[in-house]
Amino acid sequence: MRLNEPVIFNGDTIVINNANTTVGYAQFNKDKCTVEYVFVNSMFRRQGIGAKLINIAEEVVGSRLKPSNPISPLGQKFFNSQKYQNRKHFSSLR
Numbered sequence: 001m002r003l004n005e006p007v008i009f010n011g012d013t014i015v016i017n018n019a020n021t022t023v024g025y026a027q028f029n030k031d032k033c034t035v036e037y038v039f040v041n042s043m044f045r046r047q048g049i050g051a052k053l054i055n056i057a058e059e060v061v062g063s064r065l066k067p068s069n070p071i072s073p074l075g076q077k078f079f080n081s082q083k084y085q086n087r088k089h090f091s092s093l094r
Helices: 049-061 073-078
Strands: 007-009 012-018 022-029 033-039
Touching: 012 049, 022 049, 033 049
Parallel strands: none
Antiparallel strands: 007 012, 012 022, 022 033
16 A cells, blocks of 8 residues: 655654555654654554654654663564664665
8 A cells, every 4th residue: 555755743753644544653852862652553564664764753863863761572673673773874765
């Protein structure tokens, strides 16, 4: 299914949706250079959407982001994943 262009709200939240639902979103803190929250709808996981959200957030902040604490086991798995570790920094995935 086709995804809509990511939308940035309040300068700290990125939302990706399609015609029917929210596919994923991320909230970040520009001052601390941290990712506060990442959510990807379970039907859309393992497709690079989480990495895309982080990449766009890093473009907005202008710096590499790190996860804020506490981090869930699923979040830890994501941030340790090969797809996240090998993502292209500051390259547009849009």
